[in-house]
Amino acid sequence: MLKEILDLPPEDKIFHAVLVFSWTVYLWEAYLSHRQRKIYSSATHVPTELGKIMDAETFEKSRLYQLDKSNFGFWSGLYSETEGTLILLFGGIPFLWKISGSLTGHFGLGPEYEISQSLVFLMLATLFSAIMGLPWSLYSTFVIEEKHGFNQQTLGFFLKDALKKFAVTQCILLPVTSLLLYIIKIGGDYFFIYAWLFTLVVSLVLVTIYADYIAPLFDKFTPLPEGELKTDIESMAKSIDFPLTKIYVVEGSKRSSHSNAYFYGFFKNKRIVLFDTLLEDYSPLNKKNDGESASEPDKNEETGDETKLQPKHKKQGCSNPEVLAVLGHELGHWKLGHTVKHIIISQVNSFLCFFLFAVLIGRQELFMAFGFHDNQPTLIGLLIIFQFIFSPYNELLTFCLTVLSRRFEFQADAFARAMGRSTELCSALIKLNKDNLGFPVADWLFSMWHYSHPPLLERLRAIKDTKKQD
Numbered sequence: 385m386l387k388e389i390l391d392l393p394p395e396d397k398i399f400h401a402v403l404v405f406s407w408t409v410y411l412w413e414a415y416l417s418h419r420q421r422k423i424y425s426s427a428t429h430v431p432t433e434l435g436k437i438m439d440a441e442t443f444e445k446s447r448l449y450q451l452d453k454s455n456f457g458f459w460s461g462l463y464s465e466t467e468g469t470l471i472l473l474f475g476g477i478p479f480l481w482k483i484s485g486s487l488t489g490h491f492g493l494g495p496e497y498e499i500s501q502s503l504v505f506l507m508l509a510t511l512f513s514a515i516m517g518l519p520w521s522l523y524s525t526f527v528i529e530e531k532h533g534f535n536q537q538t539l540g541f542f543l544k545d546a547l548k549k550f551a552v553t554q555c556i557l558l559p560v561t562s563l564l565l566y567i568i569k570i571g572g573d574y575f576f577i578y579a580w581l582f583t584l585v586v587s588l589v590l591v592t593i594y595a596d597y598i599a600p601l602f603d604k605f606t607p608l609p610e611g612e613l614k615t616d617i618e619s620m621a622k623s624i625d626f627p628l629t630k631i632y633v634v635e636g637s638k639r640s641s642h643s644n645a646y647f648y649g650f651f652k653n654k655r656i657v658l659f660d661t662l663l664e665d666y667s668p669l670n671k672k673n674d675g676e677s678a679s680e681p682d683k684n685e686e687t688g689d690e691t692k693l694q695p696k697h698k699k700q701g702c703s704n705p706e707v708l709a710v711l712g713h714e715l716g717h718w719k720l721g722h723t724v725k726h727i728i729i730s731q732v733n734s735f736l737c738f739f740l741f742a743v744l745i746g747r748q749e750l751f752m753a754f755g756f757h758d759n760q761p762t763l764i765g766l767l768i769i770f771q772f773i774f775s776p777y778n779e780l781l782t783f784c785l786t787v788l789s790r791r792f793e794f795q796a797d798a799f800a801r802a803m804g805r806s807t808e809l810c811s812a813l814i815k816l817n818k819d820n821l822g823f824p825v826a827d828w829l830f831s832m833w834h835y836s837h838p839p840l841l842e843r844l845r846a847i848k849d850t851k852k853q854d
């Protein structure tokens with residue numbers, strides 16, 4: 385058996401190794417999810433140490449929500465792993481490449497027009513994956529999120545949104561890819577440096593234009609109205625020299641009642657974005673609820689708009705001091721240099737990947753492993769090397785970044801505490817966990833692998849611990 389494997393030609397060894405690794409990762413993840421699912425199914429009452437922060441009803445609601453999500457994750461994961469394997473086994477990639485070639489051939493562009501063929505390939509591949517993913521995302525939104533009261537989208541909004549997303553992605557992906565392929569083609573021996581610089585510039589441009597030109601295509605951003613919250617945020621930003629230029633409220637409630645806050649922007653031009661669902665006084669989910677007859681709690685008012693705004697029966701969102709504590713945490717990420725560290729890590733990684741790509745792209749057996757016997761298109765090389773050959777490295781990197789992210793979360797919490805906001809931060813974290821139906825109990829191995837944020841209890845404990853040290 386071993387001898388048979390050793391005698392295989394290199395391209396077959398590569399192909400088998402890729403499949404075996406992919407299934408190993410899949411089985412590992414499935415095992416972790418299974419461990420976590422066991423906790424969801426068996427935890428029938430609120431653990432004693434949570435008694436003060438979570439009532440039995442919310443605990444049960446969040447348990448059922450997470451259980452549904454986890455079961456869904458099991459089936460969608462199994463499906464996508466199987467689909468990926470079948471595509472590889474039946475030569476889906478060379479097949480699509482051939483189709484793209486005959487399509488460009490129709491327009492009189494022969495195989496020497498590799499970039500045109502690559503663009504057609506990319507368009508077909510993204511179309512395929514969008515169509516195959518659609519039923520899953522429909523089910524997740526309209527069955528699971530709907531059942532647990534999060535979904536705020538109508539089918540029309542959802543489909544229009546999906547189409548828009550596809551079109552916008554194409555508008556960015558196609559020109560960027562064709563330029564990248566061109567740079568690789570003409571770059572000579574040091575093409576990997578130019579390719580890396582190019583992707584660096586593209587990501588900087590995207591970060592700059594995203595907020596003003598791309599995000600507003602999908603969601604409505606309105607400046608936070610003048611008032612106490614605005615002045616308080618401004619003075620907090622000033623106190624830590626955060627170069628705040630604008631504060632926006634995004635109408636997240638049109639999509640879902642999950643809540644969030646973030647900041648973005650370059651150097652001296654930073655903006656803060658608050659989800660309307662985060663703000664107690666602002667959330668339409670609360671406003672809709674006001675004055676509604678209590679005897680008909682399940683009545684959904686049609687708004688005539690494209691969305692349906694399901695009012696929540698409990699008030700959702702945070703009070704102004706809590707919002708400030710959440711922002712204290714977010715700005716802590718900035719002040720402590722977490723954002724810059726993330727950018728540096730991702731750029732070093734991207735440079736390293738392009739360098740290795742340059743080393744590997746000439747290896748014919750890599751192409752042969754994936755069914756390309758007599759041609760080596762650059763786009764296919766990018767796909768094979770970045771997605772399949774680097775996958776063990778990518779898994780490791782993702783894990784390290786998750787660990788790092790948890791460290792950063794603790795640090796940002798401590799930052800908000802140092803600003804004197806620990807009490808409000810604790811109550812905000814508890815409220816957000818409740819509003820988003822987060823489940824407060826986690827399997828240690830599952831959370832170590834997956835959680836970018838430490839579990840709620842650990843965070844509360846850490847904030848209180850540092851509180852004592854004062």
Ligand SMILES: [Zn+2]
Pocket residue numbers: 713714717792793796
């Ligand atoms: Zn954070």
